[in-house]
Amino acid sequence: MRNDAPRAVTAICKALAEQIEHGLLPPGGKLPAERKLSEVFDTTRITLREALVQLEAQGLIYREERRGWFASPPRVLYNLLGRSHFNAIVSGQGRKPSTDLLSARLQPASAYICGLLDLPALSSVVQIRRARRIDGRLVLYVEHYLNPALFPGILELDLSGSLTELYAAHYKIHYGRVRFEMLPTALQTEAAAALRVSQGSPALHIVRTNRDQDGRLIDCDLEYWRHDAIHVSVEVID
Amino acid sequence: MRNDAPRAVTAICKALAEQIEHGLLPPGGKLPAERKLSEVFDTTRITLREALVQLEAQGLIYREERRGWFASPPRVLYNLLGRSHFNAIVSGQGRKPSTDLLSARLQPASAYICGLLDLPALSSVVQIRRARRIDGRLVLYVEHYLNPALFPGILELDLSGSLTELYAAHYKIHYGRVRFEMLPTALQTEAAAALRVSQGSPALHIVRTNRDQDGRLIDCDLEYWRHDAIHVSVEVID
DNA sequence: TAGTGGTCTAGACCACTGA
DNA sequence: CAGTGGTCTAGACCACTAA
Structure with missing residues (x-):
């Protein structure tokens, strides 16, 4: 783990979290496709998916099997x-x-x-x-x-x-x-x-x-x- | 997801879970290195790690940063x-x-x-x-x-x-x-x-x-x- | 210092969803 | 049927731990 430069995964998490919290992705709204997102963040799908899984663990997004990723509604x-x-x-x-x-x-x-x-x-x-x-x-x-x-x-x-x-x-x-x-x-x-x-x-x-x-x-x-x-x-x- | 044949990840989880539950890996005991395990299960480290992360989510094992994976003590x-x-x-x-x-x-x-x-x-x-x-x-x-x-x-x-x-x-x-x-x-x-x-x-x-x-x-x-x-x-x- | 885990790349094929 | 997510391969380099 680099201590100076943040991890790619962390950077992606922050960027997505910021978008969600500022309402650019409304609760229940679908995120773009994984391949699209991995282009946007200039990384591989594996790395991007790790970020998505972390956001899922935080409760900010969730997935529906084979349908994609969505912003989470309130608890x-x-x-x-x-x-x-x-x-x-x-x-x-x-x-x-x-x-x-x-x-x-x-x-x-x-x-x-x-x-x-x-x-x-x-x-x-x-x-x-x-x-x-x-x-x-x-x-x-x-x-x-x-x-x-x-x-x-x-x-x-x-x-x-x-x-x-x-x-x-x-x-x-x-x-x-x-x-x-x-x-x-x-x-x-x-x-x-x-x-x-x-x-x-x-x-x-x-x-x-x-x-x-x-x-x-x-x-x-x-x-x-x-x-x-x-x-x-x-x-x-x- | 194949419906007939179980996923590699699932198979690895089952095998490890079985070993842990039967006491072959005592609570607090360290699992073998990831590279060793991926050889044992004849798969890549990525796939093997996915299995470990799932077992972690279930609470059967935990990791210490850069030290490895261990069988979980009771809650x-x-x-x-x-x-x-x-x-x-x-x-x-x-x-x-x-x-x-x-x-x-x-x-x-x-x-x-x-x-x-x-x-x-x-x-x-x-x-x-x-x-x-x-x-x-x-x-x-x-x-x-x-x-x-x-x-x-x-x-x-x-x-x-x-x-x-x-x-x-x-x-x-x-x-x-x-x-x-x-x-x-x-x-x-x-x-x-x-x-x-x-x-x-x-x-x-x-x-x-x-x-x-x-x-x-x-x-x-x-x-x-x-x-x-x-x-x-x-x-x-x- | 050797070995380990942490991270990342660059692809591939399959099964399923939805148009 | 095109596109998507689900899964997997086969490597690589780095930072850190433990001996």
């Missing part, structure tokens, strides 16, 4: 104490939420899920897989696992909306204690495919385990957020 | 409701914490810091910059900003230990309400240099704003964690 604020759900959070911030239902079925619980939900070995669970969007952009892949004893017939209902509201309306179950685990990782095969990004993209993994008003473990969510789509906040009162 | 659990501090958290999990004091001085507050601490324009603040280690490994870069009115003479004290304990012992100030903001990003120049990693490495940025027992804003921390060193947990009681 959505996820207040853990807000006790709210995706649709409400997103609409509350003036954005448009939507949900793709990927699959929903009863299946044997993995050892990991049994542990989370405190179920005996070889239990069955309801698995619901969904991809969620903000203003049309895929930002969140979730696997929900529900204790089937508490939600008879749920697979017949409309699972493309808020599960929270479904629980309340059909089962009179409300969230009580909720536990969050958060860890930065990279997207694995399933999540990457669902979000249409390349495997290994940085992401924030959140595991929610939810209890109801009586303290019973009712379900858990394995969430995978695009790392640049979210901003988590918590206020701890003494 | 440390950061319970936001634990109301504990770095040294206590780390020792409590059987690991060894240490702290490098990078700088400590009174300086004009940036507009951003004024906003966080609710200070008038052109205020001065005490800035303390530290790098913190777990078992010798640099994992956290922190900038602390203190309201100087509350901590007279603090620059004369030993700032390499727990500030929490310093506040209590010398100023009878204890934390009350605490606010956390968390967002995944990439390390910028200062943090990257302090942690001796390359700019643009994935990281978890945590902003803490702390109030004392009387609700006064006393200080804030801008924390930058190596993304693979931490596991955040919160329990929300209804």
Whole structure:
């Protein structure tokens, strides 16, 4: 690393960042083709791509598989104490939420899920897989696992909306204690495919385990957020 | 992307991941040189490095600038409701914490810091910059900003230990309400240099704003964690 | 000083997107 | 079907680390 002259990659990052921050590339706007950009900056595609990947890591731009690079929209604020759900959070911030239902079925619980939900070995669970969007952009892949004893017939209902509201309306179950685990990782095969990004993209993994008003473990969510789509906040009162 | 045959990068990732998970490369252990590995996997260094970067993103390995690649130690659990501090958290999990004091001085507050601490324009603040280690490994870069009115003479004290304990012992100030903001990003120049990693490495940025027992804003921390060193947990009681 | 990682060049082919 | 991004090759030089 040269200490006097900045790296080519750094220079490209700065130039692009400056353009984005000054609004020359509006949020959601597509960047020019990689080959064009590498000409503009008089470098190779490899080097240019390294710069793009760094900007992606910073959250300034994102890519859609085989479609190109885009300026990132603002992050959505996820207040853990807000006790709210995706649709409400997103609409509350003036954005448009939507949900793709990927699959929903009863299946044997993995050892990991049994542990989370405190179920005996070889239990069955309801698995619901969904991809969620903000203003049309895929930002969140979730696997929900529900204790089937508490939600008879749920697979017949409309699972493309808020599960929270479904629980309340059909089962009179409300969230009580909720536990969050958060860890930065990279997207694995399933999540990457669902979000249409390349495997290994940085992401924030959140595991929610939810209890109801009586303290019973009712379900858990394995969430995978695009790392640049979210901003988590918590206020701890003494 | 070929759909039938897996990518070279994916194959390399799997092979290395398998070795690590089966303990052939113990945590903290150094991987062979990149050129050696690229021979082993019969590929180029570029391709091999892409695999290493993906494993880094997953948190399985990490690098030290110009020293090589190492298997990652386990993440440390950061319970936001634990109301504990770095040294206590780390020792409590059987690991060894240490702290490098990078700088400590009174300086004009940036507009951003004024906003966080609710200070008038052109205020001065005490800035303390530290790098913190777990078992010798640099994992956290922190900038602390203190309201100087509350901590007279603090620059004369030993700032390499727990500030929490310093506040209590010398100023009878204890934390009350605490606010956390968390967002995944990439390390910028200062943090990257302090942690001796390359700019643009994935990281978890945590902003803490702390109030004392009387609700006064006393200080804030801008924390930058190596993304693979931490596991955040919160329990929300209804 | 030898070897390592950090950076960069100059190409190539393929699969997919979108017109 | 043209253009794009995804992937890969086969090198090179430099700065730094560790012996």
